[in-house]
Amino acid sequence: MPSALAYKIAVLVFLENAAGEHLLLLRAKAPNLGVWSPIGGKLETGHGESPFECAVRETREETGFEVTTADLHLFAMIAEKAYEGESHWLMFLFRCRKPIPALPPAIAEGRFGFFSREAVAQLPIPETDRNALWPVYDRYRDRFVALRADCAPGKPVVVEVEEITPPVQT
Numbered sequence: 001m002p003s004a005l006a007y008k009i010a011v012l013v014f015l016e017n018a019a020g021e022h023l024l025l026l027r028a029k030a031p032n033l034g035v036w037s038p039i040g041g042k043l044e045t046g047h048g049e050s051p052f053e054c055a056v057r058e059t060r061e062e063t064g065f066e067v068t069t070a071d072l073h074l075f076a077m078i079a080e081k082a083y084e085g086e087s088h089w090l091m092f093l094f095r096c097r098k099p100i101p102a103l104p105p106a107i108a109e110g111r112f113g114f115f116s117r118e119a120v121a122q123l124p125i126p127e128t129d130r131n132a133l134w135p136v137y138d139r140y141r142d143r144f145v146a147l148r149a150d151c152a153p154g155k156p157v158v159v160e161v162e163e164i165t166p167p168v169q170t
Contacts, residue, residue, distance in 0.1 A: 005087050006087045006088070007087065007088045008087050008088070009043045009045060009051075009089075009092075010040055010042045010043065010054075010089060010090070010091055011041065011054045011055045011058060011091070011094060012038045012039070012040035012091060012093050012094070012133070013039050013040055013055050013058060013059050013072070013094045014094065014095045014137060015038070015059070015063070015096045015100045016096070016099055016100070017100055017102075019114075020117075021115055021116055022038070022115050022117065023038070023039070023063070023104075023112060023113075024036040024038060024114075024120070025037060025038070025039055025062070025110045026110045026111050026112075027110045028108070028109060028110040029108075031086075034124065035123075035125050035126055035129075036115075036120070036124060036125050039058060039062045039063060040055075040058055040091075041054065041057075041058040041061075042054075051092035052072060052074070054092075055067075055069075055072055055092070056068065056069060056072070062104070062107060062109060063100065063104040064105075067098055071096055072094045072095070072096055073094065073097060074144060075094070075095050075136075075137070075140050075142070075144055075145070076091075076092075076093040076137075076140055076147060077091070077092055077093070077145075078090075078093065078132065078133070078136070078149055078159075079091075079147070079149070080128065080148075080151045081152065082153070083128065085152065085153040093133065093136065095142075117138075127157065128149065128151055128157055131157045131159070132149050132157055143164065143165060144163075144164070144165040145163065145164045146161070146164075147159055147160065147161055147162060148162060
């Protein structure tokens with residue numbers, strides 16, 4: 001029987017400038033080395049950090065941009081099973097309502113760029129971002145959705161909706 005994979009808890013923060021361009025980080029470290037992704041990081045679970053607190057901290061640490069929990073909208077929670085065959089992830093996805101004023105300087109994690117939503121589709125981004133995260137952003141960024149995704153290597157990513165708020169009107 002294979003050993004159980006570790007579960008990691010993290011946030012991603014979708015930031016935009018006043019022109020509506022998305023701030024992405026070209027990652028210089030694993031995971032996602034060499035590809036563009038929103039900023040984010042793991043919760044400091046030993047301190048009891050909440051996902052909102054983590055999103056505020058990661059935004060400040062990675063970009064120098066000061067936001068509050070009131071600036072953030074939690075639009076999705078996604079449980080990723082067996083991401084890259086390495087671990088399971090519980091991800092909280094936030095959209096920042098406050099525009100970031102300028103391109104942040106490069107950091108040890110990588111360098112930043114602003115991209116239109118159309119341009120993001122042409123960038124090298126993680127496959128799960130292309131197939132799951134960005135479509136979730138496009139569809140639910142002003143609502144809330146809970147999802148689960150099977151990301152096991154060698155299989156297509158399958159994303160299932162567990163809850164949408166407010167419910168879809170029929």
